[in-house]
Amino acid sequence: MSGQQTEQTKQARPAGQPGSSGGYPAHFRVWRGDADGGGLEDFTVEVNEGEVVLDIIHRLQATQAPDLAVRWNCKAGKCGSCSAEINGQPRLLCMTRMSVFDRTETITVTPMRAFPVVRDLVTDVSFNYTKAREVPSFVPPAELAPGEYRMQQEDVNRSQEFRKCIECFLCQDTCHVVRDHEENKAAFAGPRFLIRIAELDMHPLDAAPQSGLDRQTTAQDEHGLGYCNITKCCTEVCPENIKITDNALIPLKERVADRKYDPLVWLGNKIRRRTE
Numbered sequence: 201m202s203g204q205q206t207e208q209t210k211q212a213r214p215a216g217q218p219g220s221s222g223g224y225p226a227h228f229r230v231w232r233g234d235a236d237g238g239g240l241e242d243f244t245v246e247v248n249e250g251e252v253v254l255d256i257i258h259r260l261q262a263t264q265a266p267d268l269a270v271r272w273n274c275k276a277g278k279c280g281s282c283s284a285e286i287n288g289q290p291r292l293l294c295m296t297r298m299s300v301f302d303r304t305e306t307i308t309v310t311p312m313r314a315f316p317v318v319r320d321l322v323t324d325v326s327f328n329y330t331k332a333r334e335v336p337s338f339v340p341p342a343e344l345a346p347g348e349y350r351m352q353q354e355d356v357n358r359s360q361e362f363r364k365c366i367e368c369f370l371c372q373d374t375c376h377v378v379r380d381h382e383e384n385k386a387a388f389a390g391p392r393f394l395i396r397i398a399e400l401d402m403h404p405l406d407a408a409p410q411s412g413l414d415r416q417t418t419a420q421d422e423h424g425l426g427y428c429n430i431t432k433c434c435t436e437v438c439p440e441n442i443k444i445t446d447n448a449l450i451p452l453k454e455r456v457a458d459r460k461y462d463p464l465v466w467l468g469n470k471i472r473r474r475t476e
């Protein structure tokens with residue numbers, strides 16, 4: 201009975217009030233503004249045990265800044281909506297625990313830098329949708345009907361890693377090729393879409409070659425694989441722990457290089473050019 205009472209007393213305590221378990225005031229700096237400009241605003245806001253940065257942004261909306269714009273959906277690290285930068289690092293707001301910060305430090309939250317600001321923490325990520333449309337999709341094998349596809353488990357596992365992508369675009373945001381170089385965006389698809397190309401290029405049933413589509417050549421010539429200098433920054437920020445560089449970009453680069461310097465391919469190209 202007394203144990204039950206203790207539990208009820210705990211639940212009755214209002215969250216975020218001084219005196220609740222683990223509550224403390226934190227210092228936040230949040231970027232406010234729109235496409236025309238803006239700046240950082242300071243807030244002191246209550247934090248409770250077990251909370252994530254998105255909880256604090258929601259508390260700011262509820263108590264001090266009702267018009268603060270933030271994009272979110274699942275609060276479970278699965279929809280990829282709440283991407284922003286925390287102390288300059290691209291991160292998901294809903295998967296960043298307050299406990300990783302020192303209680304006395306000022307936590308700065310800003311919108312993703314690589315994309316245009318819509319308002320406050322919300323950015324226009326349509327660059328990524330444009331790039332997605334530029335990658336030709338899986339080409340079904342002509343000789344097999346749906347349901348007749350068979351693959352080795354090893355091949356399934358390889359592409360499964362890339363299919364964990366939640367399209368948060370944190371890798372796109374952190375990649376130095378576009379982060380500070382707007383002019384590179386036209387020629388560079390970014391890590392998220394280079395892993396999509398790598399996945400399709402590794403797919404044993406993809407009939408792209410039979411349909412005249414050379415994914416390796418287009419990765420290099422049309423999607424900017426050559427811009428990537430395998431710094432691994434994209435891998436470091438991926439919330440799904442996809443080994444973007446080691447398992448997709450480097451193998452794709454190796455296949456492009458093998459193909460370019462393959463003497464039989466070289467001879468074939470030369471003959472083709474002469475007969476054209």
Ligand code: SF4
Pocket residue numbers: 374375376377390391427428429430431432433434435445449
């Ligand atoms: S490894 Fe390549 S794609 Fe990834 S961040 Fe570095 S340059 Fe960009």
Ligand code: SF4
Pocket residue numbers: 364365366367368369370371372391392395434437438439440441442444
């Ligand atoms: S590869 Fe990782 S970082 Fe990039 S969009 Fe997908 S989940 Fe996000």
Ligand code: FES
Pocket residue numbers: 271272273274275276277278279280281282283292293294295
């Ligand atoms: S709200 Fe869905 S990933 Fe953060």
